[in-house]
Ligand SMILES: [Zn+2]
């Protein structure tokens with residue numbers, strides 16, 4: 479059960495309200511809030527701002543409220559670039575990472591160790 483290609487390949491995605499809606503190859507749908515995406519921006523300055531790296535470059539704090547997503551561009555077959563309303567566009571989000579960030583109850587259960595989400599009763 480190492481990798482399931484369809485699971486990490488979006489069929490479609492769209493900005494809806496303050497969320498990025500993703501429909502995955504396995505039929506699952508994820509609704510990723512802008513602030514979740516922005517605070518997990520994988521570019522180096524954002525990782526520093528969030529205390530997720532020891533990169534020593536300039537910091538780029540996240541505004542509150544966070545900027546809006548103005549564009550999403552596919553990058554190869556594995557990731558997408560998110561363009562923010564404040565001009566930030568350095569973040570390239572691998573699909574696998576986006577899928578792992580899905581905040582729905584089902585996925586939160588699977589990533590409970592990472593996010594310390596409340597354990598829902600499992601049957
Ligand atoms: Zn960034």
Ligand SMILES: [Zn+2]
Pocket residue numbers: 506507508580581582583584585586
């Ligand atoms: Zn999910």
